[in-house]
Amino acid sequence: MASKLISILRRNVSVLSDFTRPEFIPKFSPGTSSVSRVQPQDYTIDCSQYQLNLDKNEVLRERISDVFKHTGLVYLTNTGTVNAITLKNTVRHVMGKEDNYEGGGNPRASVDGGI
Secondary structure (H helix, E strand, O other): OHHHHHHHHHHHHHHHHHHHOOOOOOOOOOOOOOOOOOOHHHHEEEOHHHHHHOOOOHHHHHHHHHHHHHHOOOEEEOOOOOEHHHHHHHHHHHHOOOOOOOOOOOOOOOOOOEO
């Protein structure tokens, strides 16, 4: 009886695997295509030299804009702050106008000072 049950289970598992096998399996570039990968050093800005006036520093704003235009991404490190408003003001010039959240079942409040 047990061997018959195992045989049925094996047959059903092979049938199920046909149904769960994806029709399309994406292929990811190994980096040999004409499109180059963005490396972390391309979008990371070390802010340790800008900590004093992080959200008002024009040199930092220019660097953020240049990096964002080049990669579409900016990662700030060593900001020296945990104040969300300061960080928000630092990148606001590349982010543009902030939209109000109008979707979903749970409206979100805007970012406040504490992270």
